[in-house]
Amino acid sequence: MPRSCRFLVFLGVWWLPLMLAGAEEQQDKGCSRSASNCGNLNISDPFWLPDWNVGRSCGPSDFEVTCFGNAPVLQSSLGIGFKIIDISYGERSLRVVDGGKLDLFPGSERCRLPVWNTSVKLGHPFTIDPGSLSLILYNCTDGAAAAAWASATSRDRELVQTTMGCGDEMKVLASAGVPYDATGSYAGYALEGCDAIIVPVMGSSAGKANASYYKQLIDDGFRLTWEGPTLPAPA
Known part of the structure; x- marks a missing residue:
């Protein structure tokens, strides 16, 4: 290989890391x-x-x-x-x-x-x-909310009326203490005439959550874990 070519190769090998470092900087x-x-x-x-x-x-x-x-x-x-x-x-x-x-x-x-x-x-x-609990918010019409309330009372199931909502046409009820299910299998907690919204909560140290304190449960948040960011594939 001619000396001039060897010099260009050497210069490229020496200069490339500096160029990459400068680009990254x-x-x-x-x-x-x-x-x-x-x-x-x-x-x-x-x-x-x-x-x-x-x-x-x-x-x-x-x-x-x-x-x-x-x-x-x-x-x-x-x-x-x-x-x-x-x-x-x-x-x-x-x-x-x-x-x-x-x-x-x-x-x-x-x-x-x-x-x-x-x-x-x-x-x-x-x-x-996965150790989280679930707070279930039910967005119901007035009629569905009344029926759900009566049903919950008869079955001794905790259900509270909240002051949440958008406007006066819907009532939002809350139920808590349900174990969090990553697969989303909450069919057993459905209420007729109500849309259910699932919010993970931390609950107490005893692993309980009281729906009466729905605002505090939401305010206290829940815990997430993360995986490290994916590195780009080598060229």
Whole structure:
């Protein structure tokens, strides 16, 4: 091989890592994927905060966290995302609140329908802690709510009337303490004339949840675990 060609090969081998490092540095420049704070919560890899001024993605979209009024929110493809209460990086878990359910409380400036099952708003790489309990919210017409109330009373089944809802045409009832089922098999808890919405909750240390405290159960959130972000396939 001519000496000039050997020199070009050597120069390419020496220069390529510098070019890649420079590109990576340029991509990360202005990003907030390194440890940052939102409110009093530390946001670190694999989670990242977008930099609106740069307009550049700084990590996997599944782990994007937006800071709204000092409150970190994990984004969702369906409706409002999940407010993050705490993160355990060592255990790869975080406690979150389904923000869409908070909009159904009295005094909320927004009331969005349809209201999705919480699990529908989540996808890979997040999984609801299998030790969770379920809070079932029943969206019923007045007639169906009255019938469900009478049926629950006769069967000694816990069912409470809530102050949640969108307008006065529907009544929202709540039942709690049902073990969380990742397969979504809740047919045995259906009420005729009512649409059921499943919200995972943590319950008490004794593994119980009282439907009378439905607002507190939602506010306390539930725990998610995550798998590490998928690495790109080698070229």
